[in-house]
Amino acid sequence: AQSVTQLGSHVSVSEGALVLLRCNYSSSVPPYLFWYVQYPNQGLQLLLKYTSAATLVKGINGFEAEFKKSETSFHLTKPSAHMSDAAEYFCAVSRNAGGTSYGKLTFGQGTILTVHP
């Protein structure tokens, strides 16, 4: 079984400040890890993903995440927040077990990011 925990359902930062959204996972096999973003009344959009290549993954809109196996973490960061970053962010895990996982995702509970001027 696999699971994802996102620490903090709400995170508030000032414009220009560091964004840090925390994600810890549990998986019995090597994982694939994803961060998605959801803007109000829209579907989910991929920010970045880890698929066992480089542990530091760069995504869209200046976001990046680092896979730390020893800490079972995949935290999302952005050096300088912008007002347009306000959204809900989801961390997700998928089993790296060949074709048997069918690409199914297990999501965390989500973190709402608020950016103050």
Added chain:
Amino acid sequence: DAGITQSPRHKVTETGTPVTLRCHQTENHRYMYWYRQDPGHGLRLIHYSYGVKDTDKGEVSDGYSVSRSKTEDFLLTLESATSSQTSVYFCAINPSGAGNTQYFGPGTRLTVL
């Protein structure tokens, strides 16, 4: 744009009535999924499909059934809707399974009165 449409986009129905939601893709991808999104729970997998007529249950499948008679369409049916099924439903597609990006549709907001 991943070529995914969902219909209807909004629906209000009454307890006990059957409801069918449709997901349509234009990319002929093999894998399709249905999720529900509820505050505090993120997205939870209802059912998924790995080919025409090949479907299986996810973690919250009770009260739901699915069908996939064509590659491009994946239908989710609530046989007898209950208020606990009020949610936002998302369809997703995946070109080739494990490790690949899932692309999400715009969602269907369902309210069961």
